[in-house]
Amino acid sequence: MKNFLILYYSRTGNTEKMAKAVEEGVKMVDGVEVDLMYHVALEDLVEYDAIVVGVPTYHHDMTVGIKKLFEDVAVKNINLKDKVGGAFGSYGWSGEAPKLILEIMKNRFEMSIIEAPLHIRYVPDSAGLDKCREFGKRIAEITSEKE
Numbered sequence: 001m002k003n004f005l006i007l008y009y010s011r012t013g014n015t016e017k018m019a020k021a022v023e024e025g026v027k028m029v030d031g032v033e034v035d036l037m038y039h040v041a042l043e044d045l046v047e048y049d050a051i052v053v054g055v056p057t058y059h060h061d062m063t064v065g066i067k068k069l070f071e072d073v074a075v076k077n078i079n080l081k082d083k084v085g086g087a088f089g090s091y092g093w094s095g096e097a098p099k100l101i102l103e104i105m106k107n108r109f110e111m112s113i114i115e116a117p118l119h120i121r122y123v124p125d126s127a128g129l130d131k132c133r134e135f136g137k138r139i140a141e142i143t144s145e146k147e
């Protein structure tokens, strides 16, 4: 059984809607157990085979809580190497946050990034939610096949 974390933040609910649809996609894949969480204890991160982060873009940046979590992972040398990573988020006009997250996952933590970031402008419509489900399903399939 593989463990899959969807960690998200959402101020006005748009990224939360995405996160729930990503979770639905992950649940379509056998052999993968998913936790959808707003907060995670630092020491629990090592238990996951895949860590997918959902954050909206505010002020051209990721949100403070996620930034702090990544800083703590780096300071405490928590090993995330080769875990599957992914990022998504709602945005209004520039949407930098998911890309920034993937860069840190890849370059700082040496995680395995297999999907481009998924961005949806403001509230996800039904086609957007389908994209979220497909995104979750694809990452879960790859996670389930990993050694």
Ligand SMILES: Cc1cc2nc3c(=O)[nH]c(=O)nc-3n(C[C@H](O)[C@H](O)[C@H](O)COP(=O)(O)O)c2cc1C
Residues within 6 Å of the ligand: 009, 010, 011, 012, 013, 014, 015, 016, 055, 056, 057, 058, 059, 060, 061, 090, 091, 092, 093, 094, 095, 096, 121, 122, 123
């Ligand atoms: C104060 C403020 C700053 C924002 N800054 C950005 C920004 O720099 N780039 C962008 O693409 N969207 C920006 N947005 C739009 C949000 O990303 C957008 O409303 C998104 O849907 C919020 O997602 P959430 O409901 O998950 O919090 C901003 C919104 C607010 C209210």
